Amino acid sequence: MYPTSELHISTQIQRIAALWNTAVTEAYPVALWRRPNTAEKQLAVDLSGKIQATKIDLEELPSGFVISPFQGEPLFLKADLFYCFDSGNNEIEDCLKVKPLEAEIFENKVRTWLQNTPGQIPDSDKHADFSREFHSEGTSMYNEITFAEMVEHGIGAIQEGLMQKVVLSRTTQVVLPESFDVVDAFNKLCKTYPNAFISAVYLPMQKVTWLCATPETLVSLDRNGIFRTMSLAGTQSAIGENGEKLSVSEAKWSHKDIEEQAFVSRYILECFKQIRLREYVENGPKTVLAGNLMHLRTDYSVDTQKVNFSQLGTVMLELLHPTSAVCGMPKENALRFIAENELHQREFYSGFLGPINIHQETHLFVNLRTMKIEGDKGTFFAGCGITEESNPMKEWHETEIKCQTLMDVIL
Numbered sequence: 435m436y437p438t439s440e441l442h443i444s445t446q447i448q449r450i451a452a453l454w455n456t457a458v459t460e461a462y463p464v465a466l467w468r469r470p471n472t473a474e475k476q477l478a479v480d481l482s483g484k485i486q487a488t489k490i491d492l493e494e495l496p497s498g499f500v501i502s503p504f505q506g507e508p509l510f511l512k513a514d515l516f517y518c519f520d521s522g523n524n525e526i527e528d529c530l531k532v533k534p535l536e537a538e539i540f541e542n543k544v545r546t547w548l549q550n551t552p553g554q555i556p557d558s559d560k561h562a563d564f565s566r567e568f569h570s571e572g573t574s575m576y577n578e579i580t581f582a583e584m585v586e587h588g589i590g591a592i593q594e595g596l597m598q599k600v601v602l603s604r605t606t607q608v609v610l611p612e613s614f615d616v617v618d619a620f621n622k623l624c625k626t627y628p629n630a631f632i633s634a635v636y637l638p639m640q641k642v643t644w645l646c647a648t649p650e651t652l653v654s655l656d657r658n659g660i661f662r663t664m665s666l667a668g669t670q671s672a673i674g675e676n677g678e679k680l681s682v683s684e685a686k687w688s689h690k691d692i693e694e695q696a697f698v699s700r701y702i703l704e705c706f707k708q709i710r711l712r713e714y715v716e717n718g719p720k721t722v723l724a725g726n727l728m729h730l731r732t733d734y735s736v737d738t739q740k741v742n743f744s745q746l747g748t749v750m751l752e753l754l755h756p757t758s759a760v761c762g763m764p765k766e767n768a769l770r771f772i773a774e775n776e777l778h779q780r781e782f783y784s785g786f787l788g789p790i791n792i793h794q795e796t797h798l799f800v801n802l803r804t805m806k807i808e809g810d811k812g813t814f815f816a817g818c819g820i821t822e823e824s825n826p827m828k829e830w831h832e833t834e835i836k837c838q839t840l841m842d843v844i845l
């Protein structure tokens with residue numbers, strides 16, 4: 435038996451699970467997310483059953499959620515139904531339902547789902563001891579050797595002058611435990627990583643879910659018209675040799691890390707230059723914590739009202755993606771190198787995703803620390819920035835700890 439307050443939380447969590455699972459069962463696209471350093475969980479359902487390929491025009495699009503592949507057209511999930519939950523997982527009542535009649539029909543299905551589902555236990559108590567077991571079971575088309583060879587090839591291309599930086603990635607696959615549950619995993623990630631963007635998106639056409647806990651904002655535009663982006667790169671573990679949590683002041687950045695992040699900053703400044711934007715605020719680089727890792731980050735902001743540029747978000751999104759935090763410099767050569775050398779398709783990894791025009795705000799993030807769920811298969815994606823000074827085995831290790839950001843919490 436659980437104390438009353440835990441039962442209450444459990445019931446509220448079940449409400450989110452009921453909404454999510456009803457949408458999935460009915461083959462509706464659904465997105466569930468929680469923004470960095472906020473408590474509110476939000477959920478949107480597209481009742482058309484289809485998720486449209488759309489050019490992103492932030493001025494034109496209705497409320498919804500976008501998920502874009504690394505290469506190719508973004509998909510837009512229209513928020514026909516939209517739900518919000520506060521820090522105690524209580525539903526906030528005044529949320530928009532674009533289609534009230536259909537909402538009622540959907541609610542009936544949610545009630546049926548709840549009636550047919552046996553009571554759940556609070557999420558934190560579930561599958562407590564899976565983590566170690568599943569690390570060793572990861573399978574991949576890459577191993578240390580093949581990944582290190584790809585990195586060496588990248589370093590060679592940099593030395594020949596083809597590029598200055600390229601971001602190379604890999605996948606690793608696990609068989610998920612039978613008890614694996616997306617909403618439960620989402621809730622655990624929310625608890626563990628308060629300063630990350632956590633999301634789960636179900637795409638019924640492909641029957642896949644993408645789950646992420648990303649530290650990187652691509653474009654955000656708040657209701658006061660403040661545009662924000664960031665340059666994030668350089669990685670080190672936030673766990674010390676004896677397993678202790680390190681503080682940001684203990685970070686020691688190498689010349690390679692500093693240069694790697696500077697490439698991303700330079701790329702963002704080039705984008706501002708292309709549109710002749712000079713009135714931006716730059717803050718950093720500083721060390722930031724991202725779960726089990728630390729990165730170097732520089733923040734950029736622009737007051738779009740002051741510079742009289744209301745389309746800045748749309749224009750910058752077009753220019754920024756893919757930044758050199760996930761692609762490289764120069765962009766075209768890095769893109770070609772990635773296409774010719776990576777053994778997997780990146781799909782939505784290193785693309786972008788997030789809410790658009792919800793409560794008059796847009797918050798798009800780079801899809802990192804991410805996992806694709808397809809049936810009982812979970813595929814983790816992770817990459818690392820390669821420069822002339824890269825050490826192939828260190829880069830392999832970096833992708834390992836990036837995959838653990840999700841694995842350690844949800845498996």
Ligand SMILES: C=C(O[C@H]1C=CC=C(C(=O)O)[C@@H]1O)C(=O)O
Nearest residue numbers: 667668669759802816817818819
């Ligand atoms: C490409 C990834 O991370 C990027 C963001 C932060 C640090 C990075 C790095 O140190 O290589 C990457 O540029 C990833 O997590 O898969």
